[in-house]
Amino acid sequence: MMKYFVALASSSPGICLFSLMLTGLISVGPLGAEESLSFLRGTLTGSGFETVFPTALTVGPDGRLFVADQEGRIQALTLDADGIRVVAVEMITEDADIQEIFGIAFDVSSPDSPTPLYVSNTVSGFGVGGRAPAGEFSGRVTRIDGANYSQITDVITGLPISNSSHQTNGLAFDGSGVLYIAQGSTTNAGVPNMVGNFLAMDEVPLSSCILQADINAMGFDGVIVHNPPNTYGHTVDLVSGDVSPFAVGFRNPYDLLFHSNGRLYVTDNGPNEPFGLPSIDCTTDGVVGAQGPDELNIAVAGDYYGHANRNRGRTDVRQCTFRLSSEPSDVDYTAPIAVLPSSSNGIVEYTSGTAFCGALQGDLLYVAYNQGTLRRVVLSGDGSAVVSDDSVTGGFNLPLDVAVGSNGILYVAEYGGSQISFLRPHDCKEGNVNAAVGPVTDVLFANGSPGSLPDRTVCLGVTDPLTLSLVSPPSRMGQTTPFCIWANVGSPTSSSLRELPLQLGYVCMPNELTGETSNRRTNNLGSPVLLGADDWPGPLNAQAPTDILTLAGGVGFPVTFQLQGILLDSDSLQGQAAVTNSVVIEVK
Numbered sequence: 001m002m003k004y005f006v007a008l009a010s011s012s013p014g015i016c017l018f019s020l021m022l023t024g025l026i027s028v029g030p031l032g033a034e035e036s037l038s039f040l041r042g043t044l045t046g047s048g049f050e051t052v053f054p055t056a057l058t059v060g061p062d063g064r065l066f067v068a069d070q071e072g073r074i075q076a077l078t079l080d081a082d083g084i085r086v087v088a089v090e091m092i093t094e095d096a097d098i099q100e101i102f103g104i105a106f107d108v109s110s111p112d113s114p115t116p117l118y119v120s121n122t123v124s125g126f127g128v129g130g131r132a133p134a135g136e137f138s139g140r141v142t143r144i145d146g147a148n149y150s151q152i153t154d155v156i157t158g159l160p161i162s163n164s165s166h167q168t169n170g171l172a173f174d175g176s177g178v179l180y181i182a183q184g185s186t187t188n189a190g191v192p193n194m195v196g197n198f199l200a201m202d203e204v205p206l207s208s209c210i211l212q213a214d215i216n217a218m219g220f221d222g223v224i225v226h227n228p229p230n231t232y233g234h235t236v237d238l239v240s241g242d243v244s245p246f247a248v249g250f251r252n253p254y255d256l257l258f259h260s261n262g263r264l265y266v267t268d269n270g271p272n273e274p275f276g277l278p279s280i281d282c283t284t285d286g287v288v289g290a291q292g293p294d295e296l297n298i299a300v301a302g303d304y305y306g307h308a309n310r311n312r313g314r315t316d317v318r319q320c321t322f323r324l325s326s327e328p329s330d331v332d333y334t335a336p337i338a339v340l341p342s343s344s345n346g347i348v349e350y351t352s353g354t355a356f357c358g359a360l361q362g363d364l365l366y367v368a369y370n371q372g373t374l375r376r377v378v379l380s381g382d383g384s385a386v387v388s389d390d391s392v393t394g395g396f397n398l399p400l401d402v403a404v405g406s407n408g409i410l411y412v413a414e415y416g417g418s419q420i421s422f423l424r425p426h427d428c429k430e431g432n433v434n435a436a437v438g439p440v441t442d443v444l445f446a447n448g449s450p451g452s453l454p455d456r457t458v459c460l461g462v463t464d465p466l467t468l469s470l471v472s473p474p475s476r477m478g479q480t481t482p483f484c485i486w487a488n489v490g491s492p493t494s495s496s497l498r499e500l501p502l503q504l505g506y507v508c509m510p511n512e513l514t515g516e517t518s519n520r521r522t523n524n525l526g527s528p529v530l531l532g533a534d535d536w537p538g539p540l541n542a543q544a545p546t547d548i549l550t551l552a553g554g555v556g557f558p559v560t561f562q563l564q565g566i567l568l569d570s571d572s573l574q575g576q577a578a579v580t581n582s583v584v585i586e587v588k
Contacts, residue, residue, distance in 0.1 A: 038497060038506040039393065039410070039423035040432055040440070042573050046086035049077060054413035054420060056104040056170075057346070057403035061115045065403065065411055066092070067420060068101040068119060074144070082438045083409040084422050092117070092149045098142060099123055103170040103255075109177035110216070116145040120168040120181065122161050136230060137161065139168035141181065141213075141222070155215050156243060158224030160207040160232070162186040164198045164275075170255035170346075172264070180246060180299075181211040182253035182266065186232060188276030189251070189290030189322045190308025199275045201232040203309040205245075210253065210266060210299045212246035234310045248312060248319060249305035249333075254345035255401065256299065260362065261383040264299040267344050267366055268336075270325065271307075278322035279308035292325050294344040295336035296364075296377065296386065303334040338377065338386040343369035346401030350376075352408030355425035360408075365392070367399035367412060374402065374412060374423070396421065428497050428508040429456040431564070431581035433473045436571045443544070444485070444563060444580045445469050455491075457584040463554040466585070468563065470544040473578065475571040480543035482525045483580070485565035486511040486518035487536065491584055492562055500566070505579040507564050522548055525566070555587045 044065075053070040060066050065077040072095045078088035103120035110116050122139040139159025145151050159168045159181075166184030173179055185208035186201040187193070193200045206224065214220060224241030252269040259265055271278075273289035280286050297305055304316075306323035313320035318332040329335040347366040352358075364377035373394040378387040398416030405411070410423040426432070429451075434441040442450035446458040446468055460466060472481040490496075492508030499506050500513055510516035512532035520536035524543055528534065534541075537549055544567060564582040572578035 038426050038428050038499075040084075040426040040430075040435055040505070040573070041393065041421065041423050041503070042084060042436065044077065044079075044084070044086055044411070044420040044422055047089050049075065049086040049089050050418075051075065051420060052418045053415050054418065055100075055102050055400050055415060056119075057401045057411055057413050057420070058104050058106065059403050059405050059411075060106055060117070061108055063406065064090075065405070065420075066104060066117065067413070068104045070100050070415075071095040072098040072101055072121065074098075074101065074104070074117075074119070076149075080438065082424065083405050083407055084424055084435075084438060090148075092144060093152065097152060099138070099140070100167075102167055103182065105171040105173055105179075107173050107177055107179075107216070109173065109175065112145060114145065114149060116143050117149060118143055118155070118171055118179065120171055122159070122167045137224065137226065139183070141168070141171065141179070141215075154222070155220075156181075156213060156222035156224065156241075158226070158241060159183060159211075159243075160186060160204050162199060162201060162207075164200075166199070166252045169253060172256045172258055174258055177214075177216045179213045179215050180256060180264065181213065181243075182250070182256050183207060183209055183211050184252040185250070185307055185309070187308075189271045189286075190279030190310060190320070191277040191285045193276040195274075202234055202236075203311045204232050204236050205238040205311055206243060207311075208250055208307050208309050209245040209248040210250060210256065210264075211243050213243045217242070234314070236311060245312070246301055247299040247303050247305065248309065248316075249303075249307045249323075250297070251307040255347045255366075257347055257349055259349050259364075259383060260351070261379075263383050265347060265364060266297045266299050267340065267347050268295045268297060268305070269343055269345075270294045270339075279310060279320055280322070282310055282313050282317065282320035286322070290322060294340040294342060295325050296338040296340055296344075296366075297334070297336045298384065300334065304332060305334055305336070337384070338389055340366070340389070341368040341371045341373070341375070344375075345369050346399070346413070348402050348404050348410075350404055350408070352404070352406070352425070355408030365402055365404070365410065367396065367402050369398055369400060369415070372396045372399065374399070374410070393423070426506070427454070428492060428506040429564075429582040429584075431579045432505045432573060433567070433569055433578040433580060434475065434571045435573050435578065436575070441474055442581045443471050443473055443567065444565070444583050445471070446563075446583045446585055449583075450581050451583045455584060456582050457586050459586045459588065460554065462556055462558060462587055464587075465554060466549070466551045468548040468550075468583075470546060470548055470567070470580070472544050473567065473569040473571065475569050480545075481567050481569075482543050483565055483567035484521060484523040484525045484531045485548060485563055485580070486532070487520045487561055487563050488518050489559070489561050491560055492582065500579065503574050504566060504577055505573070507579055508582045509562055509564070513566075519561075521565075525568075555585075558588055560584065560586045
C-alpha cells in the first residue's frame with residue numbers, strides 16, 4: 001500500500017507528502033452524510049444586560065426574549081441577527097412593581113397590541129424574603145399590557161402558597177385563550193410535615209393541580225375567596241372565583257406546555273422522604289416518608305396523578321391515596337410517561353424545522369436543576385410515550401427554565417449563575433471563529449472556497465490544482481496566527497462528531513485533542529502531545545495567513561478527505577482558541 005502511494009507521487013514531492021497522509025485509503029471509505037447535532041454555546045451579554053436569579057423565560061410575539069427573575073423584574077431583550085448578543089433592553093417591570101415571578105406566557109389569541117403578557121407571582125419560600133406569612137393565599141396571576149407594557153393588573157388573586165418553595169408556577173394558554181396554571185402543593189405526599197415547618201400545611205381546594213381559568217370570558221371572576229379565610233385545612237371550602245382544577249394530583253409542577261400535537265405536557269417534582277408521610281386514605285397516614293423521582297406527565301382533564309389532597313378527597317376519594325410513579329395506570333390513577341432527574345423544571349417544544357434538518361422538531365427539551373443539564377425527550381409518533389430521554393449538554397448552574405427562538409436557538413435561565421446561556425444550532429462544519437462577537441467567520445479554504453453548503457465540500461478532478469490555505473481571524477487581523485489543522489480520510493457523520501475539552505467547541509472528526517488520532521496534522525501551535533506532532537506536510541508551516549499545501553498537478557487519484565483545526569482567536573467563546581470551519585475535499 002505504501003509503495004502504491006509513493007509511486008503515484010513520484011512526479012512531485014508535494015504529492016508524495018500528501019499521499020502519505022492518505023495511507024489506509026482503501027480500508028477507510030467515505031462515512032456517509034448524516035447530520036451532526038451540536039450547539040454553539042455562550043452567555044447573553046450586551047447593552048448592559050444583567051439578571052439576578054432568573055426563573056422564567058419566553059420569546060414574545062415580537063421576537064424579543066422576555067426574562068423574568070425571582071424578585072419581580074421582567075426585561076425584554078432585543079437580540080442581534082444571530083440571536084446571541086443583546087442589542088437593546090427594555091425594563092418591563094422593576095422589583096417594586098410585582099412579586100416573585102415563576103411563570104410567564106403571552107396570550108396570542110388576544111387581538112390587543114402589544115400582545116398581553118401574563119406572569120404568575122407570589123410571596124413564596126423560594127425568594128430572598130424567606131417564607132410566606134402563615135395562612136396567606138398570596139399566589140396571583142398578573143396581566144401586563146398597554147402602551148410599552150405600562151399597565152399592570154392582577155387578574156387572579158388568592159391562589160395557595162406553601163411555606164416551602166411550592167407556589168404558583170408555569171403558565172400556558174390553549175389556542176382559544178384559556179389559561180392553564182401549574183399550582184404547587186402544600187405537603188410532601190398529602191400529609192403535613194410534623195417535623196419542622198417545611199411543607200407543613202394542609203392541602204386546600206386549589207393546591208397540587210393544574211388549574212384552568214377562562215380569563216377572557218365575559219364576567220370572569222378572578223378573586224378567589226375561601227371559607228374560613230386565611231386558613232389551610234381539609235375542610236376549607238372555595239367560596240368564589242372562576243378558577244378550577246383541570247387535572248389533579250401534582251406535587252410541584254414547575255412548567256407546562258401545549259405541544260403542537262395537542263397534548264399538555266407537565267414536569268412535576270417528586271416527593272422527598274424527610275418532609276412528610278404519604279396519605280394512605282382520607283384518614284390514615286403512612287409510617288415512612290414518601291420518596292419518588294420527578295415526572296413527565298400528559299395532563300388530561302379529570303385525571304389523578306398521584307399526589308394526595310384530602311381536601312378534594314372529600315368528594316373524590318381517589319385523591320386521598322398517594323400513588324407512586326412506579327405504579328401502573330388504572331381506573332383511579334394515571335402514571336407518568338417518564339421519570340426525570342431530581343428537580344426537573346422548565347420545558348419547551350423544539351419547533352425549528354430547519355435546524356439540524358428538522359431532526360429535533362417536535363422533541364421536548366427540559367432543564368434539570370440539580371443535575372445542571374439540558375435534556376432532550378424524543379416522543380412516540382402520537383406523543384403518548386417517551387422513546388428516549390438523554391442529556392444534550394451540562395455544566396449549567398441550577399437551571400430553572402428554557403425557551404426556544406424562531407431560529408432554533410435555545411435560551412437557558414441559570415438561576416444559580418444569574419445569567420442566560422444560549423445554545424445556537426451549530427453544524428460542526430461551521431466552526432466557531434469570532435463567535436463571541438459574531439458572525440462566525442470562515443478561515444480555512446480550498447482553492448479559495450470554504451466549501452459549498454450544506455456539506456462544506458469542494459469537488460475536484462484528479463488533476464485539478466489544489467491549494468489549502470488559512471487566514472487569520474478578525475481578532476488577529478494584521479498579525480500572524482498559530483494553528484493546528486487535522487486531516488482525516490472520509491466525510492464527517494453524526495458518529496464522528498467530537499467535543500473538544502476546555503469548551504473549545506466541536507470538530508467533525510477525531511483528533512489528538514479528543515484522545516484519538518487523526519490521519520495527519522500540521523501543527524505550529526506547539527504541544528504535540530496534546531495536538532499531535534507536526535507531520536504534514538512538514539517541517540513546521542508558517543503561521544496564518546499561509547498556504548498549508550499547494551498541489552499544482554492535483555491529488556492524482558480519487559479520494560475524499562476532511563480538514564479542520566483550531567487557531568488562536570481572542571474573540572472565541574472562551575477568549576483563547578477557536579475551531580476553524582471544516583472543508584471536505586472530494587476528488588473524483
